[in-house]
Amino acid sequence: MILAAVVVAIVAVAAVIARMRVSAIAASALNRLRGKRSGHGHETSTCQCGQKYRVSGLGRHRIYWPEGAPESEPLMIPVCANCERPLPTS
Numbered sequence: 001m002i003l004a005a006v007v008v009a010i011v012a013v014a015a016v017i018a019r020m021r022v023s024a025i026a027a028s029a030l031n032r033l034r035g036k037r038s039g040h041g042h043e044t045s046t047c048q049c050g051q052k053y054r055v056s057g058l059g060r061h062r063i064y065w066p067e068g069a070p071e072s073e074p075l076m077i078p079v080c081a082n083c084e085r086p087l088p089t090s
């Protein structure tokens, strides 16, 4: 029967979509868990002028990257690249 084949195909596609949704949910749950682990992962910080930064490390070892900057190009000094306000170091 052609109809049976179509039904089987639809069920197979639905199963694939369901699996994709589950993995997307699992991935976002994992990301949320990783985000809660502060200290080692990347945090974000926003300057008073609105410039966003990615932050890694703590205290004097804090490293700032302007939003979108590659990992190899952090700020050399903790001063906002946009308005030159000092960025928090604690």
Ligand SMILES: [Zn+2]
Binding pocket: 047, 048, 049, 050, 051, 080, 081, 082, 083, 084, 085
């Ligand atoms: Zn700023």
